[in-house]
Amino acid sequence: MWTESDWREAAARCGIDLIGVTTAEPLAEHAYYLDWVSRGLAAGMTYLTDHRANKRGDVREILPSAKSVIVAAVLYNAPVPGGPFSRYAWGPDYHDVLRERLERLAKELPAGHDYRVCVDTVPVLERALARRAGLGWIGKNTCLIHQGAGSWFFLGEILTSLELPANPREAPDRCGSCTRCIEACPTSAIVPTKGAHGWELDARLCISYHTIEARTPAPPGLREHFGSLVFGCDICQDVCPWNRRAPITMDFAPVAGPTDLEEMAMLTAEEFRAAYRHTPIWRAKHRGFLRNVAIAMGNAPRASYGPALEHLAASPDPDVREMAGWALSRLNSDDRLSLGRLTP
Numbered sequence: 001m002w003t004e005s006d007w008r009e010a011a012a013r014c015g016i017d018l019i020g021v022t023t024a025e026p027l028a029e030h031a032y033y034l035d036w037v038s039r040g041l042a043a044g045m046t047y048l049t050d051h052r053a054n055k056r057g058d059v060r061e062i063l064p065s066a067k068s069v070i071v072a073a074v075l076y077n078a079p080v081p082g083g084p085f086s087r088y089a090w091g092p093d094y095h096d097v098l099r100e101r102l103e104r105l106a107k108e109l110p111a112g113h114d115y116r117v118c119v120d121t122v123p124v125l126e127r128a129l130a131r132r133a134g135l136g137w138i139g140k141n142t143c144l145i146h147q148g149a150g151s152w153f154f155l156g157e158i159l160t161s162l163e164l165p166a167n168p169r170e171a172p173d174r175c176g177s178c179t180r181c182i183e184a185c186p187t188s189a190i191v192p193t194k195g196a197h198g199w200e201l202d203a204r205l206c207i208s209y210h211t212i213e214a215r216t217p218a219p220p221g222l223r224e225h226f227g228s229l230v231f232g233c234d235i236c237q238d239v240c241p242w243n244r245r246a247p248i249t250m251d252f253a254p255v256a257g258p259t260d261l262e263e264m265a266m267l268t269a270e271e272f273r274a275a276y277r278h279t280p281i282w283r284a285k286h287r288g289f290l291r292n293v294a295i296a297m298g299n300a301p302r303a304s305y306g307p308a309l310e311h312l313a314a315s316p317d318p319d320v321r322e323m324a325g326w327a328l329s330r331l332n333s334d335d336r337l338s339l340g341r342l343t344p
């Protein structure tokens, strides 16, 4: 049987920063998940609300022979320039990186077991599994937080038919009376609820949802609060005291570009592909990306944005056109920046 140090050494060899084991028993949080979904808080994420919702609480729906779940965390806190993309989005696509590392670890386990590697897209409750495996607690911002590593990490799992010694103790909740994330959220997306720690995320209000997952433009009254964010949002983690000393890694060093709004607005579909295909930003697709760029320009109107916005206003996509029209109206509503004065 593997000892704890065997685990840590194997994980480190495979590029995994934190590791924990839990059983394949159903998760108590599944009832909360179904309730969250039933109240409409998943917004338009149909992959959370469809027939897979009922299966998410039990990993044996994915691997019937599963006895244990190995939960891995890989840090992504690389030095990034700040600006329009959230921290995780600058680097290479984490799905590929984590899957490869977890496959390597699975090969180190005793031979002959059934296993399945999960990274993000498999219908399992990754944060709840990680909490039960002892990797950290669920913060009021709903992120999994590790006392030493903060929350800048991805999660992935190996479901296995091996019966492994499960983590005996869950990490205590160390949010205490802190409410920084709730106060800092520009759209008040962390809302009070009756529940374990009294707060939950309403995806309908979340910038991360609207810039990554939403396939329709954010409603007026909300998009004005997105600032210059084009993909993802880190605000509720940036302010978290547990991220102050979060370790740095170069594994997800920035590869995404360009990052200048005017340049991004002018990208063709081919150029978009070349620039972001291997980063998480690809998920927004070209049309979602341009829609987000138009919103970011509308939130900081500058005369120089005029030509780029006119270009987006002629897009074949109705959502991009609508957001460019909205941004242009904000540009024009400011007398000093009126388009009429743009012509040299």
Ligand code: B12
Pocket (backbone or CB within 6 Å): 029, 030, 032, 033, 036, 045, 048, 086, 087, 088, 119, 120, 121, 122, 123, 124, 125, 126, 127, 128, 138, 141, 142, 143, 144, 145, 151, 152, 153, 154, 155, 156, 193, 194, 195, 196, 197, 198, 199, 200, 201, 203, 206, 208, 209, 212, 213, 231, 232, 233, 234, 236
């Ligand atoms: C859908 C999704 C989103 C949605 C919804 C997020 C949310 N908070 O629900 C959106 C698009 C908004 C999103 C944003 C982000 N995401 Co996301 N997302 C997911 C995904 C695919 C499913 C999450 C889910 O089921 N949400 C529904 C809620 C109800 O479940 P939950 O957050 O997992 O919480 C569970 C428990 O923590 C607990 N719980 C949580 N809150 C509460 C409250 C009460 C009262 C109770 C009783 C229990 C409870 O019960 C829940 C159900 O099991 C997971 C991958 C996966 N398969 O799990 C990644 C994942 C959660 N995301 C991740 C990341 C990195 C992000 C972003 C940082 C990306 C970014 N920079 O923009 C942000 C963070 C925003 C935030 N504050 O959560 C990481 C999280 C790593 C971590 N340290 O926590 C994951 C695990 C992906 C991965 N494989 O690494 N995400």
Ligand code: SF4
Pocket (backbone or CB within 6 Å): 141, 184, 185, 186, 187, 188, 189, 190, 201, 205, 206, 207, 208, 209, 233, 234, 235, 236, 237
């Ligand atoms: S990701 Fe941004 S918008 Fe969403 S809850 Fe956190 S701070 Fe609010």
Ligand code: SF4
Pocket (backbone or CB within 6 Å): 139, 140, 141, 142, 174, 175, 176, 178, 179, 180, 181, 182, 236, 239, 240, 241, 242
């Ligand atoms: S900012 Fe404060 S309340 Fe929010 S997750 Fe971090 S410690 Fe918890």
